[in-house]
Amino acid sequence: MIRDTTLGSKLWAVAVWTMVGFFVVNLFAMIGTVVTSSFATRWLGTWLPAGWTTRWYSSAWSEFQLGDVLLVTFQVVGAVVLISGALGVTAAYALARRDFPGKRMLLLLFLLPLLIPPITFGIPLATVLYQTGLAGTFWGVVVANLVPTVPFVILLMILFIEQIDPKIEAAARVFGANTFKLFIHVLLPLLLPGILAALLLVLVRTIAMFELTFLVAGPTSQTLVVALYYAVFAAGVRAVQSIDAMAVVYMVTTLVWLIIALRFVNPTQIVTRAKQQPAH
Template identity: 70%
Template sequence: MTATARPFDILASPSLRFSQNVDYFPIRTLVGFFILNLAGIVFSVVVDSFGTAWFGTWLPNGFTASWYGQSWESFQLGGVLIVTLEVVGAVLIGSAVLGVPAAYALARRDFPGKRAVMLLFLLPLIIPPFTYGIPLASVLYQFGLGGTLTGVILANLMPSVPFVIFILVPFIEQIDPRVEAAARVFGAGTWALFRSVMVPLLLPGILAALVLVLVRTIGLFELTFLTAGPDNQTLVVALYYSVFAAGMRANQTIDAMAVIYMVTSLVCLIIALRFVDPTQIVGRAKKAETH
């Protein structure tokens, strides 16, 4: 480097750019390989759901959309979709009603045993669902809730509420307590403070948490499988039964059901993201750091 060179000129040198490209090459290769495999799996399922027969060739011998009609009628997907939406909606509402106040209490209050409570909320997120799902299902069946829609909703709330709590606690801790103190000076009670001050400030975090809960609930298999009855199965459980249940059925109908499941999840996610801007989360965190 010459005496007149600027300190950061070396960062623009061709040799350094080449070394950076070499360092990133394995990561890009792995990511590209993962995306290629994922696209191949999804493509094969979609193509087979429209194919008439597919044996040893690159593409099926013909294409038809009749498998979707057969899958819809055979697996009663209309009722399954309604149950899935009911479960997802109830879990979203329950997670917000229970998770937001609990997160506020854990973020703002110190009390004996707080670490134990936090650990208790953390357990459903770190241990396999079957570990606590079987005892949970036994309790629900003892109280007559097993095999009912209410039991499925309660089971799905077990991991969803702690999930919301652990997402929102950092958001609440970033809010200056002086904002709440100022609201109380002007006569705001606890409920008015929470409704008019905290909820608007936490809205990006709440929406982000609920989007993640939505995706998680649609794909949650274990707890729903253990507690659902024949009339209140969600789409992922119905898909499992259609694959492993006794009887003969065309593979194309199962693939058609899998495509419906993927499209349903994607549509729900797109609708949710219409109301949630992920950049708001980063912007809110940076704004809190600057203050």
């Protein structure tokens, strides 16, 4: 490793770390504002609120029907995770193990929904779903959320499956395993860490997926993030603290899963979808 010891490079390092510090401080202060406000009795024109209370949580829970919203959120997320796992892992296996004409086109087909922002393809998708009558229903929300998550699982799982030596599968075949047995007894145990990682990332992404859910959700199929958007959008109708309490509920829901996910994946995978090389 190269260590620069000139004054200029030391100053540069200080400047860079100051920028990082400024960003991180502002990020935490922003989150801190929401949390503080959700526990505040009255907070106007001072550094800290006049008093502390937890009553906004109970009022937010009843005002925004958070119980129902959370239930719908977990049902949607559960369905999305299971279906994208089933579709994604099988397709990834085929793409990792076989070379066939048109494979590159297929990979492009799976890459595009991840590169194109959801709002761009969400509007035509919502139009189609409204015409079929699926929009506004539970399954409409699930189907819309699957569009980016199935390719996400495929591209992540290809990397995991390619790491498994095909000779292991050949050996299982020699001993008479059929495809189902091969999958259950050989592949699944080997792939479990990868599947778990991919599905946890799908889970976190689906909880936070605003645009697609927003475009196709009806009043009874809203997830938490969409309900939060409507609450902020109609700010002034409810107390600010109540909305902040809801935001904290949303944050906790997301962060619990993020913390679980981070035990299995490298944080950079959330963005780059690839195994990061070790730092030098």
